[in-house]
Structures are given as C-alpha cells and as structure tokens.
Amino acid sequence: MSDRPILLKGGHVVDPANGVDDLRDVLLVDGRIASVSPSVDEVPDGTLELDVSGSVVTPGLIDPHVHLREPGQEHKETIATGAQAAAAGGFTAVIAMPNTDPPIDTPAAVGYVLAAGRKAGAARVHTTGAISVGLEGERLAEIGEMVQAGAVAITDDGHPIMDSGLMRLAMEYSLNFDIPVADHPEDLGISAGGVMNEGLVSSRLGLRGKPNASEDIHIIRDLLVAEFTGAHLHLQHVSTAFGVEMIRRAKDRGIRVTAEASPHHLLLTDAAVEGYRTEAKMNPPLRSEEDRAAVEAGMIDGTLDVIATDHAPHHYDEKEQAFDDAPNGIVGLETSLGLVHTHFVRTGRISLSTMVERMSVAPATAFRLDAGTLSTGAPADVTVFDPEAEWTVDPSTFRSRASNTPFEGEELVGAPLLTIVGGRVVFDAR
Amino acid sequence: MNSSVSGLGKDLVGLERLSAAQILSILDTAEPFKEISQRRIKKVPVLRGKTIVNLFFEPSTRTRVSFEFAEKRLSADTVNISSSGSSVVKGETLVDTARNLEAMNIDMVVMRHGSSGSAQFLAERIPSNVVNAGDGRHEHPTQALLDLLTIRDHRGPLDGQRVCIVGDVLHSRVARSNIYGLLELGAEVAVCGPRTLLPRGIEQMGVRVFDRVEEAIEWAQVLNILRLQLERMEGGYVPSLREYNQIWGVSSERLAAVDRELLILHPGPMNRGVEIDSDVADGPHSVILQQVTNGVAIRMAVLYLLAGGSPDSAEAAKGGKET
Numbered sequence: 001m002s003d004r005p006i007l008l009k010g011g012h013v014v015d016p017a018n019g020v021d022d023l024r025d026v027l028l029v030d031g032r033i034a035s036v037s038p039s040v041d042e043v044p045d046g047t048l049e050l051d052v053s054g055s056v057v058t059p060g061l062i063d064p065h066v067h068l069r070e071p072g073q074e075h076k077e078t079i080a081t082g083a084q085a086a087a088a089g090g091f092t093a094v095i096a097m098p099n100t101d102p103p104i105d106t107p108a109a110v111g112y113v114l115a116a117g118r119k120a121g122a123a124r125v126h127t128t129g130a131i132s133v134g135l136e137g138e139r140l141a142e143i144g145e146m147v148q149a150g151a152v153a154i155t156d157d158g159h160p161i162m163d164s165g166l167m168r169l170a171m172e173y174s175l176n177f178d179i180p181v182a183d184h185p186e187d188l189g190i191s192a193g194g195v196m197n198e199g200l201v202s203s204r205l206g207l208r209g210k211p212n213a214s215e216d217i218h219i220i221r222d223l224l225v226a227e228f229t230g231a232h233l234h235l236q237h238v239s240t241a242f243g244v245e246m247i248r249r250a251k252d253r254g255i256r257v258t259a260e261a262s263p264h265h266l267l268l269t270d271a272a273v274e275g276y277r278t279e280a281k282m283n284p285p286l287r288s289e290e291d292r293a294a295v296e297a298g299m300i301d302g303t304l305d306v307i308a309t310d311h312a313p314h315h316y317d318e319k320e321q322a323f324d325d326a327p328n329g330i331v332g333l334e335t336s337l338g339l340v341h342t343h344f345v346r347t348g349r350i351s352l353s354t355m356v357e358r359m360s361v362a363p364a365t366a367f368r369l370d371a372g373t374l375s376t377g378a379p380a381d382v383t384v385f386d387p388e389a390e391w392t393v394d395p396s397t398f399r400s401r402a403s404n405t406p407f408e409g410e411e412l413v414g415a416p417l418l419t420i421v422g423g424r425v426v427f428d429a430r
Numbered sequence: 431m432n433s434s435v436s437g438l439g440k441d442l443v444g445l446e447r448l449s450a451a452q453i454l455s456i457l458d459t460a461e462p463f464k465e466i467s468q469r470r471i472k473k474v475p476v477l478r479g480k481t482i483v484n485l486f487f488e489p490s491t492r493t494r495v496s497f498e499f500a501e502k503r504l505s506a507d508t509v510n511i512s513s514s515g516s517s518v519v520k521g522e523t524l525v526d527t528a529r530n531l532e533a534m535n536i537d538m539v540v541m542r543h544g545s546s547g548s549a550q551f552l553a554e555r556i557p558s559n560v561v562n563a564g565d566g567r568h569e570h571p572t573q574a575l576l577d578l579l580t581i582r583d584h585r586g587p588l589d590g591q592r593v594c595i596v597g598d599v600l601h602s603r604v605a606r607s608n609i610y611g612l613l614e615l616g617a618e619v620a621v622c623g624p625r626t627l628l629p630r631g632i633e634q635m636g637v638r639v640f641d642r643v644e645e646a647i648e649w650a651q652v653l654n655i656l657r658l659q660l661e662r663m664e665g666g667y668v669p670s671l672r673e674y675n676q677i678w679g680v681s682s683e684r685l686a687a688v689d690r691e692l693l694i695l696h697p698g699p700m701n702r703g704v705e706i707d708s709d710v711a712d713g714p715h716s717v718i719l720q721q722v723t724n725g726v727a728i729r730m731a732v733l734y735l736l737a738g739g740s741p742d743s744a745e746a747a748k749g750g751k752e753t
Contacts, residue, residue: 198630199630199631200630200631200634200635202629202630202631203629203630203631203632203635204446204606204631204635205546205547205568206546206547206565206566206567206568206569206603206606207546207547207566207568211630275550276546276547276550276551317523317525320523320525321523321524321525321551322524322543322545322546322547322548322551322566323545323546323547324545324546324547324566325524325545
C-alpha cells in the first residue's frame with residue numbers, strides 16, 4: 001500500500017534525536033521520512049503539500065501505557081476506538097497492557113492484539129505480554145514466544161508481582177530477549193482494601209487508604225532485583241516523592257531503569273477526590289502535593305523518562321457508583337498532549353524539545369521501537385500540533401468509547417492537528 | 431428541590447460541614463420532641479402526608495427502629511427496604527435504586543449503606559431529602575447528634591468538655607461524626623485505641639491521641655466507647671478480644687483511679703467484657719440507655735427540620751405540653 005507522498009511545509013520541527021528545533025520542511029515518501037530541510041523544493045509527482053506554518057512538527061508521540069480493554073471488555077473500549085483516540089490525541093503509537101479478559105499471556109493473544117491494531121488503521125498498536133500465566137503471579141508465561149509474536153515488553157500491570165523470586169526469574173529471562181520488565185509497583189499487603197491515597201483526606205472521608213509505603217517498598221525491591229540481574233526495569237506511573245528519589249539514585253548507581261510519570265500524577269493531588277469523585281479514583285492513587293511536586297521535578301529532570309497516560313477507559317455506569325465500588329482509572333489519550341503543553345511547556349517549565357523527549361524519544365528508546373526520530377529513512381510517524389489552539393476538554397467529543405476524566409472542563413492550549421502514521425494521515429483536525 | 435428554612439439544607443449527610451449554629455439548632459429542636467415519647471398517645475401530626483423510605487443496605491436494628499419510631503411519632507408514612515430480599519441483592523446499582531425512589535415521589539430517604547460517600551451520592555441524585563443513617567466508615571450524623579445531646583443533658587454546654595473516643599476509630603462512622611460535631615461546638619477531643627485501628631492523619635483533624643486507656647481516663651470527662659467488632663480480630667487488627675479487654679477495656683477499676691466521675695457513652699450494641707465491662711455499662715455514670723431515648727428525639731428533630739420546620743416553632747408543632 002503506497003500512499004501519496006506528503007510535504008509538511010514551514011512547520012516548527014522539534015526533533016531532539018537530530019538536534020533540530022527550527023523551521024523545516026518535512027517530506028514523507030513511501031511511508032518513510034525522505035527529507036527534513038529548511039526548504040524542500042523537489043518533491044515526487046502527486047505529493048500532497050500541506051502548509052503547517054505556525055504548527056509544531058515532531059516525531060510521532062508514543063503513549064507506552066494504555067488499556068485497550070479488548071478482548072473481553074469491549075463495552076469500555078476496543079482496540080479500534082483506543083487506536084483512534086490515540087491518533088486524535090496526537091499519538092502515532094501506543095503500547096497496550098495485558099490485563100484483558102482473557103489476558104495477553106500467549107503468543108496467540110499477542111497476535112490478536114497486533115492484528116486488530118493494524119486493522120484499526122489509526123495509531124500503531126504495540127502490546128506487552130504478561131509476565132505470569134493468567135496474571136496470577138505464579139509462573140512465567142511464554143515470554144519468548146510472545147516476544148517473537150511481537151510483544152515489546154512484559155508486565156503484569158495492575159497485578160503486581162508479589163513473589164520477589166518470580167520477579168527475579170522474569171528479569172533474568174528478559175535478558176535473553178532484550179525487553180524491559182515493566183512493573184506496577186505496589187505491595188498488595190500494605191495497600192489491601194485501599195481505594196485512595198492514605199492521608200488526611202482518606203481519614204476524613206472514611207475511605208481506606210493506600211500509603212506511599214505500599215508503592216515505595218516495591219520500587220526499592222524492583223530496583224534491587226534489577227541491579228543484581230542486570231535487567232531493564234521499567235517502573236510504571238510513579239506517584240511518590242520517595243519513589244522518584246530512589247529512581248534518581250538508582251540511575252546514579254547505573255541500574256538500568258526507566259520510569260513513567262502520568263499527566264494526572266503530575267497535575268493533581270488527593271484533594272481531587274473530595275466529594276467522592278470517582279473520576280479521581282485511580283491506582284496508584286493521586287497523592288499529596290509533596291508527592292506531586294516530586295513527580296513533576298522528576299519528569300523535568302528526566303528521572304522519570306517518559307510521560308504515559310495509563311489510559312484506563314471505563315463505562316460511565318461503572319464510574320457512577322459509590323467510591324468503594326467504582327473501578328480505578330481515567331482516560332488520558334485525548335488530553336495528554338494538551339495538558340502537558342499547557343501546564344509545562346507554556347509555563348516554561350520544560351521546553352518543547354523536552355516534551356518530545358518525554359513523549360516520543362524516551363518511550364521509543366525504552367521499548368526499542370523504530371520511532372522517536374525524524375531521521376531520513378525512519379518510519380514516517382509524525383505528529384503535528386497547533387501550539388496556540390485553545391480548547392476545552394469535553395469528554396462527549398472523545399473518540400475513546402469512555403469519558404471518565406477528572407479534567408472535564410479544563411481549558412487547554414495546544415491541540416493535535418495532524419497525526420501521520422507510516423506516511424498516512426490517520427487524524428486530521430484542520 | 432425543597433430547601434428548608436431551618437438552614438440545614440436539603441439533606442443531612444454529615445456533621446463535617448455543619449456550623450455550630452446548625453448543630454445547636456438540631457439539639458434545641460430535639461428538646462421539645464423528647465416529651466412526645468413520654469406521652470400516652472405518642473403521636474403528633476407534624477409530618478402527616480409525608481412519605482419516608484428507610485433504605486438499609488446493611489443490617490441495623492437500633493438505628494432503623496429509632497428512625498421508624500421518630501417517623502411514626504411524627505405521623506409520616508414509612509416504608510422499610512432492607513438489603514435482604516430487595517433488588518439491592520439482585521445487582522441493582524445505587525443509582526438505579528435512587529431513580530426508582532425518585533419515580534415514586536417520596537419525600538425523604540433515610541439510608542444506611544456500606545460505602546463511604548454513598549449518602550452524598552444519593553443526595554446529589556434525587557430531589558428528596560436524604561438523611562444519612564451511616565455510610566461506610568464516613569459519618570453517622572444522627573448518632574453523633576444524640577451523643578452531643580446526651581452529654582449536654584448531663585454536663586451542660588459542650589464548649590470545653592474533654593471527650594475521649596475509645597476503640598476502633600478507623601472503621602467508625604460514629605467516631606468521625608462525633609469528632610466533627612464536638613470540635614465544632616468547642617469541645618476538646620481525644621481518641622484512644624490500638625494504633626492498628628486509628629486512621630492516619632487523625633491528629634491533623636484536631637484530636638489528641640492516647641495510646642493507653644489509663645491516660646485517656648486521666649484526661650477525659652466523657653468517654654465514648656466504641657464497639658469492637660468481632661471481624662476486627664478476624665482481620666488481624668487485634669490479636670484477641672481477651673487482649674483487647676486487658677489493655678483497652680474500660681473497667682470500674684480503671685475508672686476508680688481518678689477522682690472525677692466520667693460520663694460513659696456507648697453507641698451500642700455492646701460487647702460486654704470486651705470494650706466495656708458490665709459494671710461500667712450498668713453503673714451510675716452510664717448514660718447508654720438515655721442515648722437510645724435521645725436518639726428518637728434527635729431523629730424527630732432532624733426529620734422535622736429537613737421537612738421545613740423551624741426550630742422556634744417545634745414546641746408549637748408538637749401541640750404544646752401534654753397536660
């Protein structure tokens with residue numbers, strides 16, 4: 001399938017991998033980056049010329065942590081709606097988590113997700129495979145075959161590996177396949193029954209808490225196991241100040257660790273739960289202002305390498321329940337770019353280049369994806385966004401099947417304009 | 431939406447957001463209603479024509495019966511729904527239950543539910559008045575109000591009183607409502623119990639913490655002793671009921687160590703020989719049964735105020751004193 005060549009003219013190209021942060025034309029031919037230069041004059045016949053002056057052009061954004069719910073929970077989201085939501089959010093690729101029903105713990109299941117992703121024809125859909133059979137934390141799943149089938153990492157996300165011995169085996173085994181072991185760090189013993197951060201707010205509301213220690217214990221354990229196995233550990237959605245500090249020190253020690261910051265942990269605290277707002281219920285929970293500030297500092301200095309949404313769609317009926325009964329998670333694909341751009345780039349806390357590092361370069365590097373760069377010959381995965389576009393978060397307009405977001409009504413600046421995957425426009429807001 | 435003139439608003443979800451004036455207006459309104467329950471004909475027509483649903487998702491005897499007496503003595507029409515045998519166990523969601531109630535045009539709902547925040551959830555979704563009869567570990571406002579009334583009956587204004595809540599504060603909606611109400615009225619509040627059963631951040635709520643019940647007794651003028659549920663031992667929060675009684679049980683020996691006479695409250699039902707010894711429960715300073723009596727008056731006052739009654743006209747509403 002060969003699409004028309006595309007020339008993106010006059011955009012502000014931000015491509016940290018090549019040290020570009022300037023006005024450039026970008027030519028895409030045969031699904032690849034053909035040329036990036038101040039002025040591309042010669043283009044193949046039939047080239048679609050798009051004037052993107054005033055817009056920012058970046059290597060395609062990647063969200064390395066999404067829940068697409070298929071198979072098994074298609075009332076919340078499907079691979080197709082999730083991939084379309086990703087494209088609408090400016091993402092050219094996502095990495096799906098394996099906690100579906102049945103879980104992604106076999107090569108066949110990996111193949112199913114990838115095939116459904118290709119069929120969706122929107123953002124690229126990559127997938128992780130489970131660490132353990134059935135996400136049960138007891139014995140290793142067929143990790144080697146899942147990697148051969150295309151899995152880019154292993155994780156039991158949402159079902160933390162409580163058995164440190166199993167985590168050791170998973171990390172050792174991962175070395176054979178050069179994949180990261182991603183972990184949702186949580187000691188289920190300490191967090192048992194918890195539905196929000198443990199602190200003054202939980203005590204006042206009479207809700208059971210998950211203390212920071214439940215996350216910190218597993219972060220430390222995982223770092224220690226990563227150090228002694230030499231494996232690449234990827235810590236998901238870090239939410240505590242102590243956790244950020246431990247990761248910073250681990251990197252100084254040379255431990256192979258990458259880590260995520262989510263937009264909600266960067267921007268919200270457990271005060272958002274007041275009024276028993278189930279849109280603010282997620283795991284790990286929103287924590288204190290001290291923790292939020294530490295996550296922000298960690299994202300800014302690169303301790304937390306990547307911004308990942310933990311896109312977790314739920315049906316509105318499921319969220320419209322008593323707080324204890326509502327499921328964890330919020331959608332993030334269609335708000336992430338706007339939130340990060342508004343609150344961090346426009347405020348001057350990070351540069352556009354750093355944003356692209358956190359949302360494209362680092363996720364590509366961590367998960368060994370052929371992406372994150374506009375180098376000649378690279379796949380033509382490109383995000384174009386309008387940095388001045390003002391918009392208000394309105395879940396009713398989401399491509400996602402779900403609308404559970406605490407950011408409803410937020411006024412943001414910066415919106416996706418074009419999402420191009422393999423040289424083909426999969427989202428066009430012009 | 432019927433907003434009442436009492437200043438309570440549409441619902442009574444908890445005491446956390448009530449002002450001292452609002453709390454006192456409920457206590458003052460309860461005073462004239464106490465007398466109705468002493469009459470031979472225990473009924474006044476204050477809520478005639480009002481329909482009230484008592485919606486109990488958790489088993490309850492004393493709170494449900496207390497509300498029901500309060501409603502009947504005010505001449506309301508009442509329906510009881512309990513979790514066993516209702517559509518609740520058939521998987522109907524709380525929001526659907528709420529919509530069905532709304533469709534039947536009822537005036538008030540008294541609800542007990544196992545989830546914190548459920549009373550507010552319901553209150554935000556139906557136009558009827560909602561009275562929280564206990565939501566999870568959050569609040570049980572009428573219980574705290576009857577505790578406040580009982581303390582005031584014996585010790586006068588709450589301002590400056592030293593009240594210690596003893597026991598399982600972590601799981602207790604009674605404790606939270608008491609803390610909010612007592613602090614708002616100017617009392618000093620402490621809690622005492624195993625640290626496994628005290629919520630984190632409790633000091634930031636403005637209460638002292640005593641590790642030893644002897645220290646609590648030394649400090650307090652009033653003890654509000656919470657029930658230790660058997661499940662807490664099964665959940666591993668305390669090693670055994672025997673040990674709990676040995677270390678935190680309120681006994682006459684422990685009370686005898688101080689010169690002061692401590693007022694003894696307990697929200698019931700009691701585990702005699704666990705959190706409270708029988709000679710304390712049945713002793714001269716126990717006001718546990720008066721709490722039950724006051725409970726009916728408090729609930730009458732709350733229902734009356736939410737229905738739009740004014741504190742000033744409560745005496746007239748009940749038809750003056752029976753002669």
